Amino acid sequence: MTGEDYYIPAAAMAVSLAFKVPALRHNWRDPLLRSVVALLTLAGAVFAFAAPPTIAAVNRATGITNFSAPLVYCLITAFSASCLVLMVNWRGGEPEQTRRVSRRWILGYSLVVVALVVLFLLGDTPVERLRDFDTYYANTPYIAHMIALYLLAHHVAAVVMVVLCWRWSLQVRGWLRTGLVIIVAGYIFNLAYDATKMTAVVARWAGHDLDGLSTYVAPPLASLGALISAVGFVVPLVCQRLSDHWQTWATYRRLGALWQEVQISAPAGTPSVRMAWWSAAELRVIQRESDIHDGFLHLGPYFDKGLRDDAYDSALAGGSDEDTARAVADAAMVAAAVRARSADPEGRIVGEDEEAPVDTADGPRDLLRISHALRHSPVVQEVRRRVAV
Structure with missing residues (x-):
């Protein structure tokens, strides 16, 4: 050598x-x-x-x-x-x-x-x-x-x-x-x-x-x-x-459907947080989760617990496991609340009924399941059609 x-x-x-x-x-x-x-x-x-x-x-x-x-x-x-x-x-x-x-x-x-x-x-x-x-x-x-x-x-x-x-x-x-x-x-x-x-x-x-x-x-x-x-x-x-970096970006993308769904619930004039293109993926995921939770707070008065229970039963009857059925029920309730909020642009509903907060006890994984259900669950699609009619 x-x-x-x-x-x-x-x-x-x-x-x-x-x-x-x-x-x-x-x-x-x-x-x-x-x-x-x-x-x-x-x-x-x-x-x-x-x-x-x-x-x-x-x-x-x-x-x-x-x-x-x-x-x-x-x-x-x-x-x-x-x-x-x-x-x-x-x-x-x-x-x-x-x-x-x-x-x-x-x-x-x-x-x-x-x-x-x-x-x-x-x-x-x-x-x-x-x-x-x-x-x-x-x-x-x-x-x-x-x-x-x-x-x-x-x-x-x-x-x-x-x-x-x-x-x-x-x-x-x-x-x-x-x-x-x-x-x-x-x-x-x-x-x-x-x-x-x-x-x-x-x-x-x-x-x-x-x-x-x-x-x-x-x-x-x-x-x-x-x-x-x-x-x-x-x-x-x-x-x-x-x-790990790829998984973080995948989480960010998979939360996109839920994030886009709840954007309509933000009050008029609410400034949107713009992140620099070089921002870390972890920060982007945290910001997206924060936006989603803020959206849930604004949608709270429009959540329908009865609709959620019906969607949960439908998901179980369709063969979903308990965790998936819970995510489908939350997704259906969010989808219906978003449309109810759109029909009430002046925000006249003040939440006289008991609110039904979204169950996210497991953190981001529940949000991911909810986001997936919004895009792919037939139960959620049926709720959207019924609410639209």
């Missing part, structure tokens, strides 16, 4: 990190957000410092031959720990239990990092190796132990991630399950990376030469695995947000 093959994934991680940093500044106490930022930072650092040009530059800057080797190994180990901590915080649970498990992973992998540094200091690596350090020094005292230790730590993290994500994916649905399956696929590539690296190192221990597996096959597997895993972490967050 060339330097660009390492720097492109590092740049992708940096771009993702740039979108997360502002959120971290506003909500830095969120452990899940901190875990995401740590993972993106370490992933980008691994690719940036593992690039051969960076390895050579760091070695020259420090004046220590092969200083980049333990640096990259420590970054890979820290990245493995960040993945496990992110998974623990993502899955959630009791806060104290989550913090305890996270601290255990961090402590365990911190000890591995310290051991890697100590083993490098005890060993001797006089010849600079930019691409094949693992196999070149596979039989060197202490350095061989350092190489085996970082591969083992990475392999343990990959196995745990595959097991945790796969088990969790069997318990959930939707975008979260999709993201977990993608993460599993990414970590299968990481397991393949471990297998090729270990095979080449063990071959050196046995006196054979399979260096090509470590030098040319393993790096692309690691790059591909990291990118796929990053996509798996991002997909549930981004797609769920887009899905």
Whole structure:
């Protein structure tokens, strides 16, 4: 792999990190957000410092031959720990239990990092190796132990991630399950990376030469695995947000029939609220619901409880369930009240009879059912025809 093959994934991680940093500044106490930022930072650092040009530059800057080797190994180990901590915080649970498990992973992998540094200091690596350090020094005292230790730590993290994500994916649905399956696929590539690296190192221990597996096959597997895993972490967050946004706009549109129906009930001269085109969908839904409830208040004197009861019975007789029948009855009462209000432009009816408020105990979902009934219910259409006659 060339330097660009390492720097492109590092740049992708940096771009993702740039979108997360502002959120971290506003909500830095969120452990899940901190875990995401740590993972993106370490992933980008691994690719940036593992690039051969960076390895050579760091070695020259420090004046220590092969200083980049333990640096990259420590970054890979820290990245493995960040993945496990992110998974623990993502899955959630009791806060104290989550913090305890996270601290255990961090402590365990911190000890591995310290051991890697100590083993490098005890060993001797006089010849600079930019691409094949693992196999070149596979039989060197202490350095061989350092190489085996970082591969083992990475392999343990990959196995745990595959097991945790796969088990969790069997318990959930939707975008979260999709993201977990993608993460599993990414970590299968990481397991393949471990297998090729270990095979080449063990071959050196046995006196054979399979260096090509470590030098040319393993790096692309690691790059591909990291990118796929990053996509798996991002997909549930981004797609769920887009899905929620789409659902909000759908709610806004579905309330349109009811909103238009009650507009006639607004007193003459009532100013209409105009929202800017960039207004959030959530604000638009709230404003539309507010307009509808205001309309109900103005239509109150014209609500006919007897008509509502008749429509409710008709809907039940037509096979509707109780919730749908209640929505159809409310829609029929609203439709009749709107026509009664239109026939009384001077507002002479002052509500001498008992009012029958619309039942919206379940909030927006009832309004959605009422809006749907206004447009599609044959019971409502029959009430409209009867009122018109």
